[in-house]
Amino acid sequence: MSDNPTRAEVCVVACAEAWRGDGEILANPIGTIPTIGGRLAKATFEPSLVMTDGEALLVENIVPVGVDNPPKVVAGWNPYRNMFDIVWNGPRHIMMGATQLDRYGNQNLAFLGSYDKPSVQLLGFRGAPGNTINNKTSYWVPNHSPRVFVEKVDVVAGVGYDRARALGRVASRFHHLPRVVTNLCVFDFATDDNTMRLMSVHPGVTVDEVVAATGFDIVVPKDVAESRVPTEDELQLIRDEIDPKGLREQEVPS
Amino acid sequence: MWSQRPSMPDKRVTIEDVVAELADGMTVGIGGWGSRRKPMAIVRAIARSGLRDLTLVAYGGPDVGLLCAAGKVRKVVYSFVSLDSIPLEPHFRAARQQGVVDTFELDEGMFLLGLQASAWRLPFLPTRSGLGSDLMALNPALRTVTSPYADGEELLAMPALDLDVAIVHMNRGDQGGTGQFLGVDPYFDDLMLMAAKKRFMSVERIVATDDFLNEGPVHSLRVNRLMVDGVLETPNGAHFTSCSPDYERDEPFQREYAASAKSAEAWDAFKASYVDVTEAEYQQAVAR
Numbered sequence: 001m002s003d004n005p006t007r008a009e010v011c012v013v014a015c016a017e018a019w020r021g022d023g024e025i026l027a028n029p030i031g032t033i034p035t036i037g038g039r040l041a042k043a044t045f046e047p048s049l050v051m052t053d054g055e056a057l058l059v060e061n062i063v064p065v066g067v068d069n070p071p072k073v074v075a076g077w078n079p080y081r082n083m084f085d086i087v088w089n090g091p092r093h094i095m096m097g098a099t100q101l102d103r104y105g106n107q108n109l110a111f112l113g114s115y116d117k118p119s120v121q122l123l124g125f126r127g128a129p130g131n132t133i134n135n136k137t138s139y140w141v142p143n144h145s146p147r148v149f150v151e152k153v154d155v156v157a158g159v160g161y162d163r164a165r166a167l168g169r170v171a172s173r174f175h176h177l178p179r180v181v182t183n184l185c186v187f188d189f190a191t192d193d194n195t196m197r198l199m200s201v202h203p204g205v206t207v208d209e210v211v212a213a214t215g216f217d218i219v220v221p222k223d224v225a226e227s228r229v230p231t232e233d234e235l236q237l238i239r240d241e242i243d244p245k246g247l248r249e250q251e252v253p254s
Numbered sequence: 255m256w257s258q259r260p261s262m263p264d265k266r267v268t269i270e271d272v273v274a275e276l277a278d279g280m281t282v283g284i285g286g287w288g289s290r291r292k293p294m295a296i297v298r299a300i301a302r303s304g305l306r307d308l309t310l311v312a313y314g315g316p317d318v319g320l321l322c323a324a325g326k327v328r329k330v331v332y333s334f335v336s337l338d339s340i341p342l343e344p345h346f347r348a349a350r351q352q353g354v355v356d357t358f359e360l361d362e363g364m365f366l367l368g369l370q371a372s373a374w375r376l377p378f379l380p381t382r383s384g385l386g387s388d389l390m391a392l393n394p395a396l397r398t399v400t401s402p403y404a405d406g407e408e409l410l411a412m413p414a415l416d417l418d419v420a421i422v423h424m425n426r427g428d429q430g431g432t433g434q435f436l437g438v439d440p441y442f443d444d445l446m447l448m449a450a451k452k453r454f455m456s457v458e459r460i461v462a463t464d465d466f467l468n469e470g471p472v473h474s475l476r477v478n479r480l481m482v483d484g485v486l487e488t489p490n491g492a493h494f495t496s497c498s499p500d501y502e503r504d505e506p507f508q509r510e511y512a513a514s515a516k517s518a519e520a521w522d523a524f525k526a527s528y529v530d531v532t533e534a535e536y537q538q539a540v541a542r
Binding site for chain 1: 287314332333334335336341342346347350351352353359360361362363364366381382383384385386387388389392405407408438439440441442
């Protein structure tokens with residue numbers, strides 16, 4: 001394997017890294033690249049992760065994405081009702097999408113504009129309020145732009161750090177936003193006031209590009225790391241086993 | 255040989271009987287999830303009826319979109335409306351962006367607790383879900399409750415989602431109203447039924463009670479007849495949503511349905527072909 005990893009493959013590894021150290025919990029990625037990343041983490045450095053087939057089964061093998069009727073080693077039944085048991089019981093780290101995010105990690109995927117007559121009706125609140133107040137919640141943004149990273153989200157679905165803090169220590173004790181992974185970089189909230197901090201930029205991306213593509217001031221450390229590139233083993237797993245059809249390149253084109 | 259005793263009720267009804275039980279302004283719960291195992295035959299019958307101002311309670315899919323497009327809906331109680339393979343439901347989207355339907359916005363888990371509270375005849379169930387989000391700001395009727403125990407934790411009190419009518423679609427049923435799902439997920443159909451005053455279940459096929467365990471395991475008998483007032487056989491009745499393992503989603507037809515949101519003319523054409531027709535005519539039109 002001699003060719004360089006694509007941006008999409010760097011994003012897969014950046015997503016996988018979000019679950020590092022999580023141990024025996026449900027890794028619950030939403031979206032193509034997070035799903036490939038979760039399965040990569042389970043196949044390599046985080047083998048205790050519990051994962052679904054994307055529907056109602058818990059599976060122990062590494063199921064490829066975009067393949068009809070893949071083989072499944074079924075280890076559990078997890079219809080939607082059981083998923084809420086896991087959400088409320090706690091051992092879960094979800095990575096979900098966001099139409100808007102602010103510096104504290106408040107997220108919107110419900111609608112844009114006013115509630116009475118939205119300019120754009122999106123999905124609705126989905127599970128965002130419950131996910132963020134009960135479980136580790138990371139975000140995946142395949143189209144990093146000032147339209148996504150905004151000063152103020154139109155409506156708060158996923159709870160950010162300022163909102164969690166206002167609820168008090170008891171109500172917010174399970175709130176934790178580990179990462180935001182984008183097509184340009186990785187953010188965390190490891191600052192005194194839990195505002196978004198630039199953790200690493202993907203190879204080929206400059207800090208200035210990230211700053212320009214973000215609609216609020218981010219915390220930029222003196223030395224910003226470059227996001228880790230996949231190992232040979234990881235590249236082989238991504239290309240041959242987890243995403244043989246290359247769906248990742250559709251989500252983040254090179 | 256087991257025989258059907260005279261005491262076993264016969265709850266078979268027609269689609270017309272179901273629609274006749276509905277009235278303007280009622281709150282109607284619809285089973286399934288997204289574009290999966292929706293009672294579309296009954297939904298279509300409501301769409302072509304004279305009913306109006308309904309409040310829909312659903313893990314929403316084309317049931318919500320179709321009834322919005324048909325002008326039957328005043329309010330939607332929901333946490334998402336999606337066609338799954340097409341993430342945003344275009345007819346619901348259009349109705350919201352025109353400002354013609356109200357909503358009660360909910361988190362998916364709060365929605366479950368609202369149904370469960372109603373099914374258990376409780377006024378509310380406490381949860382952490384929703385705290386800190388804008389759900390309470392959008393709906394000032396939502397309240398919190400303080401734990402009466404030493405922890406004193408303040409929780410959101412999710413009110414019961416009481417339904418006038420529930421409609422669900424299952425794979426198999428018997429004439430007494432027992433229902434069987436043969437796919438991988440029962441969704442929340444049993445809670446929908448227990449949350450409603452009048453409960454109707456359409457099924458792919460009505461079978462003899464002693465055939466149930468030939469169709470699937472005992473765990474698949476999720477709906478017992480205490481939950482059902484009327485049962486009707488509507489083959490392909492969830493079309494174009496999925497009804498695994500009997501059939502999967504009709505993706506080409508779903509795309510045609512979604513495209514009908516592009517203009518008034520497109521909707522009129524779709525409506526003439528697929529809504530303003532009998533169920534038999536519909537099934538003939540989509541058998542291709």
